Amino acid sequence: MKSKTEYLMFNTSSRRAFINITPSVRKVVEESKIKEGLCLVNAMHITASVFINDDESGLHEDFDTWLEKLASHSPTQQYKHNKTGEDNADAHLKRQIMGREVVVAITNGKIDFGPWEQIFYGEFDGRRNKRVLIKVIGE
Secondary structure (H helix, E strand, O other), rough: OOEEEEEEEEEEOOOOOEEEEHHHHHHHHHHHHOOOOEEEEEEEEOOEEEEEEEOOOHHHHHHHHHHHHHOOOOHHOOOOOHHHHOHHHHHHHHHHHHHHHEEEEEEOEEEOOOOOOOEEEEEEEOOOEEEEEEEEEEO
């Protein structure tokens, strides 16, 4: 069995963002030379997410609106976590909803997606350095 590990680095200019990372993941899969296997993509920070969905701007706006209704950023004093001096309790909750990681099949050396599927990095407490792990395993 072979494996390849790469990291993507992010530092968004906004507090919240959705970034399509599919091209980067595809590149790592191709470079791995693995024909059959799995690709793990993991947000390595507790206020960020990796998820699969459609790359449609209206949908991303809907995600942002929906998440803000479920766990609004303000008032920040509504969260016990923020009493520690943080102001990002909402980001932890949003990450829990959107997920930590995805695993995608590799077939014939390519990501094996359904129609419209893309991989996204979801940022909920940006403006600082964060990373995403891409781990490809297989033969």
